[in-house]
Amino acid sequence: MLSAASQLSPAEQGSVPVLPSEEARRAYRAGEIAVTAGVAPGYVQGNLAILPEKLASAFHRFCQLNPKPCPIIGISEVGDPRIPALGIDLDIRTDIPLYRIWRNGEMVEEPVDIMKHWRDDLVAFVIGCSFSFEEALVADGLKIRHVEEQRNVPMYRTNVPCKSAGPFSGPMVVSMRPFKPAEAIRAVQITTRFPSVHGAPVHLAKPELIGIKDIAKPDYGDAVSIRPDEVPVFWACGVTPQSVILHSKPEFAITHAPGYMLVTDVRNSAFSIQ
Amino acid sequence: MLSAASQLSPAEQGSVPVLPSEEARRAYRAGEIAVTAGVAPGYVQGNLAILPEKLASAFHRFCQLNPKPCPIIGISEVGDPRIPALGIDLDIRTDIPLYRIWRNGEMVEEPVDIMKHWRDDLVAFVIGCSFSFEEALVADGLKIRHVEEQRNVPMYRTNVPCKSAGPFSGPMVVSMRPFKPAEAIRAVQITTRFPSVHGAPVHLAKPELIGIKDIAKPDYGDAVSIRPDEVPVFWACGVTPQSVILHSKPEFAITHAPGYMLVTDVRNSAFSIQ
Numbered sequence: 001m002l003s004a005a006s007q008l009s010p011a012e013q014g015s016v017p018v019l020p021s022e023e024a025r026r027a028y029r030a031g032e033i034a035v036t037a038g039v040a041p042g043y044v045q046g047n048l049a050i051l052p053e054k055l056a057s058a059f060h061r062f063c064q065l066n067p068k069p070c071p072i073i074g075i076s077e078v079g080d081p082r083i084p085a086l087g088i089d090l091d092i093r094t095d096i097p098l099y100r101i102w103r104n105g106e107m108v109e110e111p112v113d114i115m116k117h118w119r120d121d122l123v124a125f126v127i128g129c130s131f132s133f134e135e136a137l138v139a140d141g142l143k144i145r146h147v148e149e150q151r152n153v154p155m156y157r158t159n160v161p162c163k164s165a166g167p168f169s170g171p172m173v174v175s176m177r178p179f180k181p182a183e184a185i186r187a188v189q190i191t192t193r194f195p196s197v198h199g200a201p202v203h204l205a206k207p208e209l210i211g212i213k214d215i216a217k218p219d220y221g222d223a224v225s226i227r228p229d230e231v232p233v234f235w236a237c238g239v240t241p242q243s244v245i246l247h248s249k250p251e252f253a254i255t256h257a258p259g260y261m262l263v264t265d266v267r268n269s270a271f272s273i274q
Numbered sequence: 275m276l277s278a279a280s281q282l283s284p285a286e287q288g289s290v291p292v293l294p295s296e297e298a299r300r301a302y303r304a305g306e307i308a309v310t311a312g313v314a315p316g317y318v319q320g321n322l323a324i325l326p327e328k329l330a331s332a333f334h335r336f337c338q339l340n341p342k343p344c345p346i347i348g349i350s351e352v353g354d355p356r357i358p359a360l361g362i363d364l365d366i367r368t369d370i371p372l373y374r375i376w377r378n379g380e381m382v383e384e385p386v387d388i389m390k391h392w393r394d395d396l397v398a399f400v401i402g403c404s405f406s407f408e409e410a411l412v413a414d415g416l417k418i419r420h421v422e423e424q425r426n427v428p429m430y431r432t433n434v435p436c437k438s439a440g441p442f443s444g445p446m447v448v449s450m451r452p453f454k455p456a457e458a459i460r461a462v463q464i465t466t467r468f469p470s471v472h473g474a475p476v477h478l479a480k481p482e483l484i485g486i487k488d489i490a491k492p493d494y495g496d497a498v499s500i501r502p503d504e505v506p507v508f509w510a511c512g513v514t515p516q517s518v519i520l521h522s523k524p525e526f527a528i529t530h531a532p533g534y535m536l537v538t539d540v541r542n543s544a545f546s547i548q
Contacts, residue, residue: 185476188462189463204458204478204479205455
């Protein structure tokens with residue numbers, strides 16, 4: 001005769017350990033609001049962009065044309081809030097701590113879930129984020145200045161145009177991390193292994209060549225110090241797709257609130273190509 | 275009954291094609307004197323250093339400790355002039371177009387072969403050369419400035435010390451190629467694949483940080499132009515071991531004459547680690 005315990009599912013019995021990423025999503029689903037930096041170390045976090053189907057196709061083409069700023073790591077079926085490839089139980093309507101609702105390019109609400117905003121015609125895109133490659137840089141002994149200085153990474157609008165698709169066009173946004181030259185070379189090698197999370201830098205050393213007038217005045221995030229023996233190194237940034245979407249003033253869009261990312265069950269190391 | 279032709283070896287019959295590298299070595303063996311840049315494209319060329327056995331062991335350790343400037347791609351048995359791994363028929367005493375004989379750090383002769391200098395206690399080291407990675411850069415569409423300007427690559431003595439072994443010590447010598455920042459990033463990726471021929475750059479953008487006072491005045495080779503939208507990119511250079519050997523004033527040493535390299539039968543692509 002079966003014992004009572006054996007009639008529970010393995011997860012209910014506790015025999016399948018809950019991933020830290022799953023645990024985080026459960027907390028956000030229950031209403032916890034917290035930035036996700038440092039949450040579930042080792043697991044990929046992603047940027048969210050949700051669009052109506054009629055815009056989603058053009059946005060998908062835009063990402064395809066601009067893989068460095070817009071590396072898609074997950075995409076939902078139309079009207080389906082699940083993205084099983086990023087987490088079996090994942091529900092894109094509830095599992096992010098804080099969302100932003102946009103109408104005609106204006107932010108109209110910042111809710112903790114989007115249950116009442118979900119529609120049958122929505123498509124959710126999850127786009128890679130630099131947290132993954134920063135973890136690989138740190139694992140190699142490099143120090144991330146904005147982490148050391150407890151600030152947000154500095155980000156800049158460049159004069160480098162993305163390739164446009166449908167209504168979506170605009171300049172690439174880049175994030176910046178200063179390194180000594182030999183460290184910058186090592187950082188190129190390490191981040192090259194992670195094409196799904198922005199990959200290798202797009203620029204280094206000469207900010208003025210990509211239209212950055214004052215490195216001390218980022219367009220997003222916070223300024224960080226750059227020492228005389230360092231060069232600024234620039235990576236394509238996941239803020240690009242968001243900035244491009246909002247610039248096109250879509251009638252309706254949903255994004256995550258900055259810093260409140262989607263925590264997935266995919267390990268960062270799974271995104272390394274070697 | 276066998277025909278006359280079938281009694282010849284396959285190579286003599288012409289049924290085994292002679293490699294362009296083999297052909298070049300045969301010409302040098304016959305006394306032709308010519309720089310090897312552009313000879314046998316696709317095949318690895320190497321720097322030569324020959325030392326008496328009692329110094330060879332320390333030099334081998336020196337190379338082991340400093341793999342970026344001194345990547346050994348071939349080494350002879352003591353007193354044996356062959357290095358079959360680099361070419362079945364290769365004879366290190368004859369197959370380089372021009373040699374230099376050194377006594378106590380002074381160049382005493384520049385012969386076309388070293389038959390009369392060969393000794394039972396000599397060890398020949400062949401060290402990778404940047405021709406291999408330059409070919410990979412060009413194949414990717416990058417332009418090499420010193421090739422465009424038909425000059426020798428500019429090389430600089432740095433203030434970066436090599437790790438010393440026995441009598442061998444001294445600063446790293448670097449070669450420089452200017453690139454736009456995005457090209458420099460691509461060049462890091464490409465040359466990373468070729469650790470046997472100096473690998474990734476060791477420095478970029480700020481020459482003064484490695485003790486280069488005037489980029490327009492290289493210590494070896496020729497100056498090349500650097501445009502305002504470019505950064506200088508520095509690779510560890512095979513001139514390093516030669517400069518270190520001569521600095522130690524060994525009682526006897528043989529090297530190739532600059533520009534007159536050993537042409538091997540190893541394909542450049544065979545040195546790519548991916």
